[in-house]
Amino acid sequence: MRKTVGIPKALLYYNFYPMWKVFFEExxxxxxxxxxxxxxxxDDGVKSCVGETCLPVKTYVGHVIDLKEKGVDYIFIPRVISVERKRYxxxxxxxLPDMVKSLVPDLPxxxxxxxxxxxxDNSMQKEVLRIGKKFINDEVxxxxxxxxxLETQNKFESIMKKGLSSKEAINYLEGKNIKVQNSGDLKIALLAHSYDIMDDYICMGIIDRLRKMGAKVTTTSMMDSFKIERGAKKLQKDLFWTYxxxxxxxxxxxxxxxxxxxxITVSAFGCGPDSLTDDLLERDYKRNGGIPYMSITIDEHTGEAGITTRLEAFIDLLRWRKGEIIV
Ligand code: SF4
Structure with missing residues (x-):
């Protein structure tokens, strides 16, 4: 019987799930x-973590508990130090693996x-072999x-560049029927960690809500990397966090x-890196004017009504600026 590997649908699932799935299936x-x-x-994640933990990590722990209850043989919890050269x-x-092991007892x-x-260096290759040998004893x-x-990851990233969210790109790669309506007349950049905006429960389906209100939504994963590079070059001091x-x-x-x-930026309450990046951006937008900017902070108490009201007000503001609403 095949061994089962559980992958929590949280955190970097939205950035790397297709490649992880292919690796284990192969x-x-x-x-x-x-x-x-x-x-x-x-609730499971919140009960297991200390209060100050950010919502995405609490959610992740809840997903690990869900997999434990499903009775999988292994749970994949990578220790992700760096996903590109010279950045963390x-x-x-x-x-993450140590934190989860200390919080959740009796894990597989x-x-x-x-x-x-x-x-x-070749440390990644060594690690691939170490993990692969848990399943087969054939280095080739x-x-x-x-x-x-890796090929799957390239394909996944190029699909997102066509305007699909990572969730839609995952469904597309899995052969599911997807219907994407991302052609509204208002252009909105939705800037956040993938897990803050792709998880429909914690962010109330923000992308679909904006699209239904007539917005064409762009996230960082939909952007060409040279554009992000061009913007990042304007920082007085380079940031070492990739996302x-x-x-x-x-x-x-x-x-x-x-x-x-x-x-619009979306960040999780208690997120250290976002408290810095959002503040830097907010100051820039206030100082330079020109483009409306809204910052949304989410936590486990965020309500649907609150998010909807803020989005509607923001959309009204953009339409008013375009002369479509007269007050
Ligand atoms: S970047 Fe922020 S939201 Fe993401 S895991 Fe770190 S603290 Fe949590």
Missing amino acids: LGAEVVTSRNTCKKII LCAKFLG EIIDMKIDLYRS KIYNAYFKS GREIIGAGKYFLEEKEVDGV
């Missing part, structure tokens, strides 16, 4: 994901693959699984190039 495992986020998952991720990702075996692309097959997963730098780079690019009618 090794002969069956991949099982946790359910979509729901009240029980959030937030410290929470570095200690954790696959704590170390992902560290900070230096261009393990490397082939890895290369196939924080993407958010601020995109924000600075839109402020300069005026390609959108408005910018």
Whole structure:
């Protein structure tokens, strides 16, 4: 019988799930994901974590508990240190496997693959072999699984550049029927960590809400990387967090190039990196004017009515600026 590997539908699931799935399937495992986020998952995560923990990590812990209850053989909780040269991720990702093990008792075996692309050495290949050998004892097959997963990641990223959210791109790669309506007359940049805006439960389906209100939504994963680079170059001092730098780079690019009618940032209450990047962006937008900017903070108490009201007010403001609403 095939071994089952559980992948929590939270945090970097929205950035890397297709490649992780291909890797484990090529090794002969069956991949099982946790359910979509729901009240029980959030409650389980909140009960297990200390209050100051950010909502995405609490949610992640809830998803791990969901997988434990499903009875999978392994749970994949990578230790993601760096996903590109010379930059890091937030410290929470570095200690994620240890944090989860200390918070949730009686877990199945954790696959704590170390992902560290900070230096261009062969440590990633060694790690791929270490994990692959849990499933098969054939180095060629393990490397082939890895290369196939990298190809999948390239495909996934290029699909998102066509305007699909990562959730839609995952569905597309899985052969599901998707209908994307991302062609509204208002252009809005929605800048956030993927997990803050892709999880419909914690962010109340913000992308679909904006689209229904007539917005064409652009996220950082839909942008060409040269645009983000151009914006990030305007920082007086480079940021070493990959995703924080993407958010601020995109924000600075839109402020300069005026390609959108408005910018919305979404961050989680208790997020250290976002408290810095959002503040820097907010000051820039206030100082330079020109494009309306709104910042939304989410936590486990965020209500649907609050988000909807703020989005509607923001859309009205953009339409008023275009002369479509007269007051
Ligand atoms: S970047 Fe912020 S939201 Fe994401 S894991 Fe770190 S603290 Fe939490």
